[in-house]
Amino acid sequence: xxxxxxxxxxxxxxxxxxxxxxxxxxxxxxxxxxxxxxxxxxxxxxxxxxxxxxxxxxxxxxxxxxxxxxxxxxxxxxxxxxxxxxxxxxxxxxxxxxxxxxxxxxxxxxxxxxxxxxxxxxxxxxxxxxxxxxxxxxxxxxxxxxxxxxxxxxxxxxxxxxxxxxxx
Amino acid sequence: xxxxxxxxxxxxxxxxxxxxxxxxxxxxxxxxxxxxxxxxxxxxxxxxxxxxxxxxxxxxxxxxxxxxxxxxxxxxxxxxxxxxxxxxxxxxxxxxxxxxxxxxxxxxxxxxxxxxxxxxxxxxxxxxxxxxxxxxxxxxxxxxxxxxxxxxxxxxxxxxxxxxxxxxxxxxxxxxxxxxxxxxxxxxxxxxxxxxxxxxxxxxxxxxxxxxxxxxxxxxxxxxxxxxxxxxxxxxxxxxxxxxxxxxxxxxxxxxxxxxxxxxxxxxxxxxx
Numbered sequence: 001x002x003x004x005x006x007x008x009x010x011x012x013x014x015x016x017x018x019x020x021x022x023x024x025x026x027x028x029x030x031x032x033x034x035x036x037x038x039x040x041x042x043x044x045x046x047x048x049x050x051x052x053x054x055x056x057x058x059x060x061x062x063x064x065x066x067x068x069x070x071x072x073x074x075x076x077x078x079x080x081x082x083x084x085x086x087x088x089x090x091x092x093x094x095x096x097x098x099x100x101x102x103x104x105x106x107x108x109x110x111x112x113x114x115x116x117x118x119x120x121x122x123x124x125x126x127x128x129x130x131x132x133x134x135x136x137x138x139x140x141x142x143x144x145x146x147x148x149x150x151x152x153x154x155x156x157x158x159x160x161x162x163x164x165x166x167x168x
Numbered sequence: 169x170x171x172x173x174x175x176x177x178x179x180x181x182x183x184x185x186x187x188x189x190x191x192x193x194x195x196x197x198x199x200x201x202x203x204x205x206x207x208x209x210x211x212x213x214x215x216x217x218x219x220x221x222x223x224x225x226x227x228x229x230x231x232x233x234x235x236x237x238x239x240x241x242x243x244x245x246x247x248x249x250x251x252x253x254x255x256x257x258x259x260x261x262x263x264x265x266x267x268x269x270x271x272x273x274x275x276x277x278x279x280x281x282x283x284x285x286x287x288x289x290x291x292x293x294x295x296x297x298x299x300x301x302x303x304x305x306x307x308x309x310x311x312x313x314x315x316x317x318x319x320x321x322x323x324x325x326x327x328x329x330x331x332x333x334x335x336x337x338x339x340x341x342x343x344x345x346x347x348x349x350x351x352x353x354x355x356x357x358x359x360x361x362x363x364x365x366x367x368x369x370x371x372x373x374x375x376x377x378x379x380x381x382x383x384x385x386x387x388x389x390x391x392x393x394x395x396x397x398x399x400x401x402x403x404x405x406x407x408x409x410x411x412x413x414x415x416x417x418x419x420x421x422x423x424x425x426x427x428x429x430x431x432x433x434x435x436x437x438x439x440x441x
Contacts, residue, residue, distance in 0.1 A: 020215075021222050024282070027417070030356065031284040050181045058188040065192075067215050068282065069289040069325065071199025072192035079192060083185040130196050131285055132353075 004045065012060065015040050020067040023155075031144065034151040035123065036159055037064065041082050042119050043104050043160070046089070050082075057082035070131065077127035081119055088118045104160070113157060120152045121145070199287070200333070216323035219279035219291055227277070227420070234420045241309040271386055272426040274298060276306075278419050279323070283330050286353040290326040292422060295319050305385040305425040311413035312336070312378060312389055313422055324424075329391075330356055330416055338391055339379040343368060346379045347408070349391065356416045358395060361408040368406065370397050376410050383433045385425065 019037040026033050041057050061078030065071060092115035093107065104112070124145045132141050176183065227234075276298075280291040294300050296319050306313040306326050314334065317327040327334055329351060336349040338361055345368035347361040361376060374394045380387025392410040400407050427433075 017218070020218070027284045033284060051184055054181065054184050054188060058192070061192065065195070066212075067218070068285075069199075069291075070285060070287070071197075072195030076189055076192035076196060079185060079188045083181070083189075130193075131287075133196070133200060133286075 008040075008044070011040055011043075012056075016060065016063055019064055024068055028151065029147075032147045032151055034148065034155045035120075035127070036152060036155045038078070038081060038119055038123050038152065039156050039159060041078060041085065042116060042156075044082075044085075050086075053082050053085070054079060073127055073130040076130055077123045080126045081123040084122055085119070088115055088122075092118065104164070109157075109161075112160070113153070116156050116160075117149075117153055120149045120156070124149050124152070212320050213322065216279065216291065216293070216320070220293060223277065223279045223293075230418070230420055233418070237309060237420070244309075270428055272428065274300065274424045274426070276300070276324075276422055276424055278422055281328075281417075281419055283328070283356040283417050286332050288328040288330045289317070290314065290328055290419065290422075292324050292326060292424070293322070294424065295322045295324050297321050299426070300324050300424055301426075303384055303430070305389075305427075306422050307385070307389055307425060308414055308419060308422050310415075311391050312385060313414065313416070313419060315384055316424065326422075328416065329359055329412075336385070337379040337382040338376050340364070340368060340370070341375040341377050341388075346381065347406075349376075349410075357411060359392065359410045359412055361410055362400070362405065364406040364408060366399065366404055366406060370394065370406055370408060372396065376408070383427055383430045386427070 015037045019035065023034050023036060037060060040060060041053070044053050044056070057078040058075055061075030062072070064074040064078075068074070092111045094111075125141075128141045128144045128148075132144075274294060276292040276294040278290050279293050280289075282288045282290070290306075290313065292306070300316060301319055302316055304316045306316060312329060314326040314328040314331070315336070316324050318325040329336060329349065332351060332353050334349075334351060337346060338349040339346045345365050347364040350360050350362055352360055364370065372394050376391045376394065378385040378387060378389045378391065390413050392412040392414075395409045395411045397406050397408040399405075
């Protein structure tokens with residue numbers, strides 16, 4: 001289980017299935033769903049090529065779109081998140097990122113929460129803007145973004161903490 | 169030339185981002201126009217298979233509700249049967265011998281249902297193999313669900329009435345005033361009927377049913393009851409809020425309706441254009 005390629009493929013498939021089978025049909029209060037598949041994009045190895053990350057994010061988003069009949073909204077949101085990831089890393093981890101030495105298992109939980117929060121905000125804002133697709137309903141977009149964000153952040157942190165191999 | 173290459177290499181991440189974002193945006197825009205969202209659809213073997221596996225577990229949790237729904241429908245049909253007055257005149261007999269059914273009904277199971285996004289679709293487990301094609305109507309015992317919009321060999325996608333693109337012809341039950349059934353994307357309990365003439369006698373609590381003009385649904389399938397209504401800004405038409413009969417958040421088994429005369433009706437309607 002130390003082959004990074006294997007770990008990431010496994011993570012890709014399990015997060016995809018978790019998303020389409022369970023999370024897409026939660027519909028808490030009628031419309032609130034978490035989108036924990038962003039964990040894959042957030043925790044992708046930093047030293048790897050950014051082009052690879054962009055392409056894989058696009059494929060992940062597209063697959064979720066195919067499953068949920070939503071055109072290309074997830075793909076667009078995933079690609080935006082993947083593109084803005086270096087900025088998020090810099091703001092939330094600071095010096096660690098400069099030295100290219102972040103280990104997600106070992107970082108402080110505080111910076112991890114900042115990182116996930118910012119990532120979820122960007123992803124959900126793009127996602128719901130495109131899904132609703134009308135400026136006149138900006139309140140609806142913001143409402144959906146806010147509530148789904150809370151749900152996603154809590155679920156993502158739980159998943160990351162549960163599955164991290166190093167005990168904090 | 170050298171400079172162009174340098175530019176591309178320097179900005180390759182940004183260019184790839186723009187390219188991929190553009191593709192996703194194109195798919196999104198395409199999915200917002202009716203009948204063009206064919207490419208990205210859950211009616212294919214892989215997604216259908218996954219949803220099928222989930223459904224085979226999931227359906228055991230809803231068996232009790234499904235049973236009571238069936239019993240309810242059986243009761244209603246039995247009531248109709250007992251009260252049916254059979255006219256034993258010649259035309260009826262002839263009809264029976266010819267077996268000329270106008271509508272063919274097939275059952276299907278819902279594999280995937282959504283109601284939280286502005287454009288909702290259902291995936292059902294029958295497709296072209298079971299002679300289900302585009303533009304067939306989909307109903308439950310209680311009321312309408314939607315229209316088949318995309319089919320593969322084993323699966324079909326249904327464009328739900330809870331979809332901003334969906335337009336279905338509907339009418340008031342106690343008069344013949346017609347309107348167009350739409351959804352504003354807000355609550356899965358309510359749907360909106362627009363373009364109802366202001367001469368119509370609209371009362372709260374009245375029933376709305378399908379109009380039978382579209383050649384997709386037969387006339388008289390229930391949709392819902394009037395919850396509230398108001399005159400449109402132009403003052404000529406009513407906008408009616410309808411409480412749906414169907415609980416769209418819980419759809420298990422559906423009936424797919426094929427209108428055998430549809431082709432003929434369409435040919436007739438298009439002949440004078």
